[in-house]
Amino acid sequence: MTQTVAVLGTGKIGEALPSGMIRGGWTPADLLVTARRTERAEELRSRYGVTPVTNAEAAKSADTLILTVKPQDMGSLLDELAPHVPADRLVISGAAGITTAFLEERLTEGTPVVRVMTNTPALVDEAMSVISAGTHATADHLTHAEEIFGAVGKTLRVPENQQDACTALSGSGPAYFFYLVEAMTDAGILLGLPRDKAHDLIVQSAIGAATMLRDSGEHPVKLRENVTSPAGTTINAIRELENHGVRAALIAALEAARDRSRELASGTKD
Numbered sequence: 001m002t003q004t005v006a007v008l009g010t011g012k013i014g015e016a017l018p019s020g021m022i023r024g025g026w027t028p029a030d031l032l033v034t035a036r037r038t039e040r041a042e043e044l045r046s047r048y049g050v051t052p053v054t055n056a057e058a059a060k061s062a063d064t065l066i067l068t069v070k071p072q073d074m075g076s077l078l079d080e081l082a083p084h085v086p087a088d089r090l091v092i093s094g095a096a097g098i099t100t101a102f103l104e105e106r107l108t109e110g111t112p113v114v115r116v117m118t119n120t121p122a123l124v125d126e127a128m129s130v131i132s133a134g135t136h137a138t139a140d141h142l143t144h145a146e147e148i149f150g151a152v153g154k155t156l157r158v159p160e161n162q163q164d165a166c167t168a169l170s171g172s173g174p175a176y177f178f179y180l181v182e183a184m185t186d187a188g189i190l191l192g193l194p195r196d197k198a199h200d201l202i203v204q205s206a207i208g209a210a211t212m213l214r215d216s217g218e219h220p221v222k223l224r225e226n227v228t229s230p231a232g233t234t235i236n237a238i239r240e241l242e243n244h245g246v247r248a249a250l251i252a253a254l255e256a257a258r259d260r261s262r263e264l265a266s267g268t269k270d
């Protein structure tokens with residue numbers, strides 16, 4: 001049976017998902033999208049062949065609704081949708097912090113809800129999406145969510161009480177790597193390299209390191225030790241990283257992201 005999926009709120013994540021689903025073999029005719037601005041909706045229609053509809057039309061006609069608005073917009077979107085969503089629809093939230101209880105309270109009693117935290121590497125089919133079931137979501141609903149998000153990368157089921165931590169690690173995670181590349185490229189400039197060359201050296205080093213982390217089966221400590229020669233160059237850099245508290249800074253940074261995700265749970269915090 002054909003399953004219609006609607007993506008409501010087509011910003012960065014709300015575009016990455018249907019585009020990845022189409023790359024993964026989904027039929028554009030089975031995908032509906034909603035946007036606040038008509039020109040954005042038309043852009044997606046011309047780019048992917050998906051069908052723009054209103055939020056209410058999506059709620060009435062799609063088998064699965066994926067809500068990819070900002071957490072702060074989730075309350076008003078649910079107020080708009082709730083009267084139109086039959087209780088047999090699967091509702092998936094992709095928003096940071098928003099709990100399945102938040103959705104269940106605003107939807108018809110018994111509506112199956114799934115919470116997913118993905119990340120922007122969905123754009124290149126390398127997303128990490130963590131998935132948790134709400135009260136009424138069945139194994140089939142989780143499998144369906146995995147089929148959808150599996151089109152753009154890896155999926156992992158987690159208990160919902162780990163979602164805020166996962167948001168800090170993988171939801172926000174790409175930003176930390178981009179930040180590192182940016183900072184290391186600045187270091188290259190300081191050391192006298194042209195920016196474009198510094199960028200290429202760092203990006204290829206990042207790709208090589210990421211591939212080794214994924215494919216070698218080695219612990220990251222071992223991989224780092226293999227680079228760190230006695231009385232060599234790397235240990236001098238590592239000493240500076242430790243002197244500047246980079247490890248502690250990362251731990252504090254991810255804790256702050258986790259805390260903000262918890263804070264967003266109300267769906268109203270600016």
Ligand SMILES: NC(=O)C1=CN([C@@H]2O[C@H](COP(=O)(O)OP(=O)(O)OC[C@H]3O[C@@H](n4cnc5c(N)ncnc54)[C@H](OP(=O)(O)O)[C@@H]3O)[C@@H](O)[C@H]2O)C=CC1
Nearest residue numbers: 009010011012013035036068069070071073095096118119
């Ligand atoms: N960016 C990221 O790396 C990640 C984001 N997320 C989560 O995904 C969600 C979306 O984030 P992101 O894509 O970055 O945000 P964007 O701001 O890019 O996208 C949100 C979109 O929702 C639209 N929107 C808001 N209200 C409505 C409405 N009532 N009806 C239809 N469309 C609406 C906005 O329209 P308009 O353009 O007119 O404002 C905007 O296009 C957030 O909840 C975020 O927590 C999850 C993982 C990673």
Ligand SMILES: O=C(O)[C@@H]1CCC=N1
Nearest residue numbers: 095096167171172173
């Ligand atoms: O910064 C944010 O709130 C979103 C959620 C995870 C990544 N970006």
